[in-house]
Amino acid sequence: MDVLLQALLNGILIGGILICLTVGFQLTFGVLHVIDFAVGGWVMLGGYAAYWASRLLGVDPFISVFFVFVLFAGVGCALGPLIYHVRTSRYARPDLMALAFTFGIFIMMRGGALWLWSFDSRSVDSVLSGASLSIGPVTVPLLRLSAFGMALLLGLGLFVLLYRTRFGMAVRAVAQNRDHAGLMGVDVKRVSAYVYGIYTGITASAGVLLATIYSVNPEVGVRYTLFAFFVAVLAGLGSVGGVLVAGLVLGLVESLVGTYVGTRYSLLVVFATLYLVLLISPKGILQRGI
């Protein structure tokens, strides 16, 4: 029973990490219709920003996370119009061109990180590193709990932004139909740039936590891109709400299989789950995807 409780908790907390990774990715897909291959790159750069802030300035990741959000949101806003331009170009297959464009950005990020921070894996310390809470037989790692808290906050924050603000209404309008939204007076290009900025800010902030929980190196981006893609597909591409459910489902599957069947098979079962969902419900777990 103790092991089961710990496994369930581990699964929920892994789910929190997956949600942090994917929620921005979903938002940007819903609005810009871009599968952003650079998602793992933003996570990696966020992690390195926290590493520098910690090593050079002595700033704890829980403080630097806010600065990282602002910094990367700014970078994303600057890059957003370029992505929009590629995605809406009149040349053939702009969807594939956008995919290739973000892939190129990702390659540059990876190469740049290798050049700037070399090949070592970097561990980022925070006040919560190694801290845990014991509730009966269950150990709750506080860092992972904070990531889960961040996932909940992000979910709630995005809900408020999308459904309780005028900007959110504009975002939803662009997501539904870009041309019609433009005809109704929405500045589609600007909204898209802001959405891309929100996405990069959120994803880089998630990177801060992930670097603290695990470690960061120039190659981690590939792994995070893959995981973000799996969660997004399970959630239904473009469905922000679906991410919350999909992240938790995948986290629980990974943890329970790892505990009771063998960690060796956990990714196999995760892929099998993904396959089954695509077969039965191609629009994702909540049937709300594109």
Added chain:
Amino acid sequence: MTNKISRRNFLKGSAYGLGALTLGAPAIHVRAQEPVIRCGVVTSLSGENRFGGNLTRRGYDLWAEEINKLGGVEINGDRYRVEMFYGDAQSRPASGADAAERLIIRDEVSILFGPYTSGVTLAVQPICAKYGVPMISGSAESPNVWLEKPRFNFGMIPAVDHTAGSSIGVIAEATGAASVGVVGVDEPFSKETAEGFRNGVNDTGLELTRFELFPANADLTPVVSNLKADNPDLVAVGGHEEVLINFINTAKSLDFRPKAILMHYGVTAAAFADQLGADANGVLGISVWTPNLPYRDDLFGTASDYDELSLARWGSHPDYTEAACSASGLVLQDAARRLGKPPVWDRQARLELVEALEETDIETFYGPVAFEREGNHYHNNIQPVPVVIQITEGRVVPVAPSDAAQTELVYPLPAFS
């Protein structure tokens, strides 16, 4: 129309001429030089294994720099400089094979220095055989590399089946540990390391509480939670540096501290202790070389001299992989001297070089080097004796067996700071 050259054409022609001269100059320069020994390095300079790959490059480069300071490798009284060419395996076996082929065909290297991972080494071996180019592998530790009896490949570090298993017995004897949990990443080297640990547990009659392999991308909380539930005295982990760092971070976050933790490979690299800080202290590892060993050679001096040289050159203390890679150059030097033929070496000369390498029997700062001529460790140098090390105040310190120990093994480990 006139025959006069216009100013535009004159400038254009001058620019082309200058460009051609600039591009052509290096070729003229190279041709004017003495023959050199062209060495290729195939290793993972990017990708998942870039950490170890770059360590191997450091080792090979340090040898090349030092021997070139003396004027090069001595053959029949003349010295021939060493020129290094690099091929990035990108941590993928197929890319490693491509890189090796490029080095051999395009860069016309006479010898290869081998990759960091055993997977890439296995992919490069057939290329060496195809072109008849010998390779000295300063890093590969998988026993599978030598089971194939590769004619052209020579390994400097004893295979992990030779080192991992025996270390369990040594630790059990030093600590009295009775139960062991073994986990490892499900990829060739780490899996074989974990299997080596498991065999060591079985051979010494200890209780094996768990044997589990996991994918490199897996979150480690289920693995650590299971180990915590079993609560063995010793936890042995097979993996590379990133997984080892994540393992310690996860164990700390789940408040799990076994009496002893044994890891292989990466724990002896300076980056492990640098990144984990105090949490690295107490972790055990296996090493076939440490700077305090009593070996020496004419180029690097003692093991301690090599340590200082490498620290001054790269800014961190070398681990046994870097040392083995530098020693690979010493092996080439010795074989080339006995071959007695100046470069450039044609296929026949390279075949004779392979025979010379087979007859290697030297002592270096890294330890004795002689390659097996038969059996399951064919062409593997199994001379170095593995010692158990423990991270103590961020330093790699030998703790067992007793004749190699510099300090007492800390057991059981204190709680995480």
